[in-house]
Amino acid sequence: MEKAFDFALEDASGKVVKLSDFLGKKVVIYFYPKDNTPGCTKQACAFKASYDYFIKNDIVLMGISKDGNKSHENFAKKYDLPFILLSDPDNKIASIYGIVKEKKLYGKTYMGVVRSTFIINEEGYIEKVMEKVKPDTNPKDVIDYLEGK
Numbered sequence: 001m002e003k004a005f006d007f008a009l010e011d012a013s014g015k016v017v018k019l020s021d022f023l024g025k026k027v028v029i030y031f032y033p034k035d036n037t038p039g040c041t042k043q044a045c046a047f048k049a050s051y052d053y054f055i056k057n058d059i060v061l062m063g064i065s066k067d068g069n070k071s072h073e074n075f076a077k078k079y080d081l082p083f084i085l086l087s088d089p090d091n092k093i094a095s096i097y098g099i100v101k102e103k104k105l106y107g108k109t110y111m112g113v114v115r116s117t118f119i120i121n122e123e124g125y126i127e128k129v130m131e132k133v134k135p136d137t138n139p140k141d142v143i144d145y146l147e148g149k
Contacts, residue, residue, distance in 0.1 A: 064094065100112065
């Protein structure tokens with residue numbers, strides 16, 4: 001297993017959150033392209049619907065995108081999101097995690113975040129990587145993996 005890169009990013013309120021703050025707990029990090037877009041909203045709301053599972057099992061859940069703190073704050077308020085949203089404005093952390101890749105939209109090619117989820121174990125190692133996840137089923141897929149299904 002590979003050690004997870006220990007980042008320090010700001011949450012919606014501007015507080016710096018480090019991955020290493022959660023050593024001793026399992027952490028689920030989902031990277032998504034942009035707040036308030038259809039797929040990302042669907043994914044965030046699906047994680048919100050499953051959030052009790054994460055709380056009951058003492059698992060930290062956080063979403064990361066390049067949106068700024070204010071955007072995250074508005075997104076979290078609008079959909080009553082109970083988990084941490086972190087700002088990676090230049091996609092530096094997404095790049096380190098290897099998920100900024102060439103994408104195509106309307107015939108144009110650009111570099112962007114591939115919707116991906118990382119499960120980090122209690123010792124800070126990457127236990128599971130899920131790339132190109134589906135927004136609506138991502139939380140169920142994570143829970144199925146955590147439950148050994």
